[in-house]
Amino acid sequence: MKxxxxxxxxxxxxxxxxxxxxxxxxxxxxxxxxxxxxxxxAPYNRYPDPYQRELKSHIAGIKNIPPEKIFLGNGSDEAxxxxxxxxxxxxxDNIVSIAPTYGMYQVAADINNIEVRKAFLTSDFQLDPxxxxxxxDEHTKIIFLCSPNNPTGNCFRDRDVLEVLKGFDGIVVMDExxxxxxxxxxxxxxxxxxxxLIILQTFSKAWGMAGIRLGMAFANKQIINTFSKIKYPYxxxxxxxxxxxxxxxxxxxxxxxxxxxxxxxxxILTNALKQLPFVQHIFPSDANFLLIKTQNPxxxxxxxxxxKIIVRDRSSVALCEGCLRITVGxxxxxxTLISALKMF
Numbered sequence: 001m002k003x004x005x006x007x008x009x010x011x012x013x014x015x016x017x018x019x020x021x022x023x024x025x026x027x028x029x030x031x032x033x034x035x036x037x038x039x040x041x042a043p044y045n046r047y048p049d050p051y052q053r054e055l056k057s058h059i060a061g062i063k064n065i066p067p068e069k070i071f072l073g074n075g076s077d078e079a080x081x082x083x084x085x086x087x088x089x090x091x092x093d094n095i096v097s098i099a100p101t102y103g104m105y106q107v108a109a110d111i112n113n114i115e116v117r118k119a120f121l122t123s124d125f126q127l128d129p130x131x132x133x134x135x136x137d138e139h140t141k142i143i144f145l146c147s148p149n150n151p152t153g154n155c156f157r158d159r160d161v162l163e164v165l166k167g168f169d170g171i172v173v174m175d176e177x178x179x180x181x182x183x184x185x186x187x188x189x190x191x192x193x194x195x196x197l198i199i200l201q202t203f204s205k206a207w208g209m210a211g212i213r214l215g216m217a218f219a220n221k222q223i224i225n226t227f228s229k230i231k232y233p234y235x236x237x238x239x240x241x242x243x244x245x246x247x248x249x250x251x252x253x254x255x256x257x258x259x260x261x262x263x264x265x266x267x268i269l270t271n272a273l274k275q276l277p278f279v280q281h282i283f284p285s286d287a288n289f290l291l292i293k294t295q296n297p298x299x300x301x302x303x304x305x306x307x308k309i310i311v312r313d314r315s316s317v318a319l320c321e322g323c324l325r326i327t328v329g330x331x332x333x334x335x336t337l338i339s340a341l342k343m344f
Contacts, residue, residue, distance in 0.1 A: 001196030002169050004222050009089050017229040022050050048238040055245050063188060065218050071227045072236050076200045076215030081108045082227050087141040087171055088114045095142040096135045100317045105144045125152040129163035143168055146175040148182050151314045151325045153285035155184040165194050173198045178287035180206030180259055195220050206259050212240045262288050266328045272338045289327045297324050307340045
């Protein structure tokens with residue numbers, strides 16, 4: 001990786017962050033009179049810890065990553081946006097993304113006026129490292145990879161990811177939102193080997209907490225410190241911090257049980273879908289969803305909507321022509337879906 005100072009936007013490198021009352025004093029006190037808070041309605045009258053120290057400490061124990069290498073955002077989307085704001089000069093720099101993949105990389109880049117260069121996956125949805133590196137020029141600051149990938153569901157081969165990491169001297173973002181469902185291992189243990197690597201994970205999928213909007217970014221300390229300078233002071237509210245903390249300290253085994261059941265249900269759902277005559281192909285999945293190819297995706301989608309069953313029509317996405325994306329639900333939800341499809 002190039003020195004961080006060369007990759008950062010000049011204004012970000014020189015940025016002086018806002019100093020909140022909780023930056024200047026974060027310990028215990030008998031009387032807080034420093035932040036113009038209402039003295040009533042504890043604990044919600046107090047601003048939350050801007051650095052989420054207690055929560056990060058517990059996440060560090062689960063992920064085996066030091067707290068100083070963890071950034072928490074309002075969903076992974078905040079981390080995606082902050083990566084772009086930290087490294088890409090609007091109207092000048094660009095990013096490279098694969099196609100098809102998670103749409104927020106494009107949306108966040110468009111909002112920040114950053115060009116997106118796309119490298120298509122292979123016909124079996126694998127990463128083509130040379131195609132990715134061929135899109136890189138002198139203004140490319142970031143490469144976004146998503147593994148397991150959305151909407152294709154598959155993990156990328158380690159050797160292909162390594163080729164990208166070795167061939168690019170900028171920032172590589174590895175989005176692992178679905179990694180808890182995958183047989184492949186996370187790249188977190190290799191974080192120290194690649195100073196330009198940023199790994200995204202989330203509480204929205206395996207942890208079942210999409211509603212609290214909490215995403216995680218893991219990177220070297222310099223990058224995390226930069227993110228902390230850019231973020232708004234109290235980006236993670238007290239309710240989100242408390243909910244996440246309560247869950248990971250008391251119900252970690254519950255998450256693992258959910259993952260086990262979802263993977264079991266995925267096999268059952270896969271076998272049931274294979275029996276339907278209009279399902280042409282079910283792509284291999286390392287996530288909690290299936291991508292299926294059909295002859296009439298829009299017709300099937302509309303039929304299911306009439307039955308109040310909502311799947312995702314991905315037929316207009318590059319390389320996903322004819323495809324629907326189906327999330328694995330509860331046993332009852334999956335049976336309802338199959339029963340409806342049998343009537344199509």
